[in-house]
Amino acid sequence: MTEPLLEAREVVKRYGQVQALDGANFTAYPGEVVALIGDNGAGKSTLVKTLSGVIRPDAGQILVEGSPVSFSSPLDARKYGIETVYQDLALAPDLDAAANLHLGREIYRWFKPLHVLDKAEMRRRAVTAFADLGIHLPDVTAPVGTLSGGQRQSVAVARAVAYASRIIFMDEPTAALGVVQRERVLENIRRVKDRGITVVLISHNMPEVLAVSDRVEVLRMGRRVARFTTSETTVDQLVSAMTGALTIEEP
């Protein structure tokens, strides 16, 4: 197999008495959709936060393309081309799609130290970014708070795609959506993959995981307990691994 793009080795994270991650491993390869699954409290969110720079692990190593890195904030992770679509989307509802797309990465015009926003350019790039993903927004100048849940999700995904050069984490992207919107998100994931970006999908929904992922890694009690190739896997196997009936890796 090719060299892993992102790798977590023996990552440990403790919150007081709670051992959220107990030597967890995780691997993502270039250009794949890898699903990270596990029961509530298995450590999925903690692991994702560790890998996207939101929290620092107590022990263990994170490697990007084989070399160890240390993220002290999400900004550090971004420098490595790692973006996250948060479960709550992290959008400013009063700002329009273009403003949200460029939040914290505004484009300026005129004398740069004045930080005068180049709104036309940002809007133009936003329209292009949405079109690239096949997303149709009726009006990029409408506050995102006025958009539907699915459209908002699309804005958050487009933002991540616009800046991610290596990996996008998607934390429960479909949890709050209806059936039609859910389908759109899965379509978005496929499109991102087509652009050669690795997607790490955190999900509870087994049929969804099987529909969209190439591989599945299973966490239980802060450790990776199994890895599957999706095409050779069934829902039953995934559930067994999540609940502890099946362990493929050494504990």
Next chain:
Amino acid sequence: MTRPTLAPEAPGTQPKAGARRLHPLVRRTLAAGETWVFAALIIMMAIFTGLSPGKFLTLNDLSLNAQTTAPFLLMAIGETFVIITAGIDLSVGFVLVLCGVVAGEYYQSNGGATAGVGTIWVGAILGLLTGAAFGGLQGVAVAKLKIPPLIATLMGLGIAEGLSYLITGGHDLATVPNTLVSSIGTGSIAGVQWLIVISFLTTLLFGLILAMTRFGRYTYAIGSNPEAALRAGINVDRHLIKVYALSGLMAGLAGILNLAYFATTTISGHPLDNLVVITAVVIGGASLFGGRGTMLGTFFGVFIPELLATGLIIAGVNQYWQYILTGLVLGAAVYLDQIRRRLRERA
């Protein structure tokens, strides 16, 4: 290392605007708070002009209005930024007094009524710095100590008032440089009072900053969703401190103009300025929940109560109706904001 993914590309899949939908510009104009405020202003002016043809809205009325309103307008500039971050600044009228006292104290011990231009500048700058520093400290209380803005600035209000009385011993300082009074205070340039020139230009400047720059954009973003701003890499705490410092700075500038206009520190003359200013900003369409508001709206909002007062007097109606009407307008403004929010959440 970010990849320039956003390279221009023939957008063959441009979203088509629905034919039955309103043009985005029309829709946005109708949705904007300041459109309604402006409409209210026009209607009011029409009614009053109808009630007393020829008397209302002479240039003289307008400039008198604008002159007495200058300090409120300046404080409303800072308050607009604060309210857009979903904060509130109750301290403004008291910071105004404190800054006037600091400048006045400096003038009294440096030439008094005959002080020269250099002294005037130094005193004014001391006053402005006092305002900015005071506001900045309130910002630290809000951003770093996580004290709710209402309480942080209520605390600041008390401290500013106490300091003003302690510094002056409770007696207004009335030895203000003549040059300051005759120029900034009551003088004009090209036929327009300095108070108007300064307050309007400052409003324009900060209106542009709010609408066009990163500073303004971050102000909206923080008020709209602080967590999103934080995750987007915005230094939320530092920005909040700057916003409160700006509010203090504007109160300081208002304090200098107030000192120049009245030629005294008016220590006990501003107990309700904060409420007047907050009313103006909210009437102007800014949302107390943050994320919404414009400087144009605030500008209209500042003049609505003033025009109401003048209009009522000229129309021969008891002027105390002004307070009742202003209260109703304020209630209507917040109710509109609530409706807008509810509609959006349903979307």
